[in-house]
Amino acid sequence: MKDQPILFIIPGACSLGSQITLEWLKTPYQVGITSPEIRQSEQFRKINPAGKVGALKDGDVVVGENLAILLYLADNYASHAICPPHGSDGRAIIYQWLSYLSSTLHPAFQHFNYPSRFVEDDYVDKFRELAEARLLAILQYIDNNLSENGFFLSTGATIVDAQAYGLLRWCKKHSRGENLVDLTAFPKIRNFFALMEQDSAVKNALLIEQQQSEVLKDSLFAGYFEFG
Structure with a gap:
């Protein structure tokens, strides 16, 4: 009997x-929650040499990078409800949005939150100012292009929405306990949050994340996977 897939996460991360996708698929799975120490360990790097999450172990298959994990789950757990089939117009739009979220939205948050990683101290304030303008422009693009049904695709919720929610929630509350972005100017994004947060799968994923976050306070590794 095949073991349950194990998804390695960081609470609050993308x-x-x-x-959320695993919850939508109603596939039994396990969660491994990691600390920075564990992610740099030799054991974890056997799972993902990059030392990052998400990482998915599904039997003998190990997949890193969230975009790849999402497509792997959609293709191997056969749910066209959350990802249109290969060769369809909808699948092309899936690729487009996943690429945009990964290559454009995610770096924009990184630039705004952690400017000192990219420039010397003398340039941090100016860099953050430019990064904020860039982030707002990206949010405006997303707000302008959400479908009338409130999701990214007109057919309903897909893996794009799952990934977008994991990123866009960073607007709502920063690690410092304050809102990062005023969403007043982005009504469709606010509606998107409302749609996603009333979804039972999203609620369950957030609850698991919260519970695991509490465990992580007292442990370097918590979850169901035993290294070795």
């Missing part, structure tokens, strides 16, 4: 998108 790995939430893969977790």
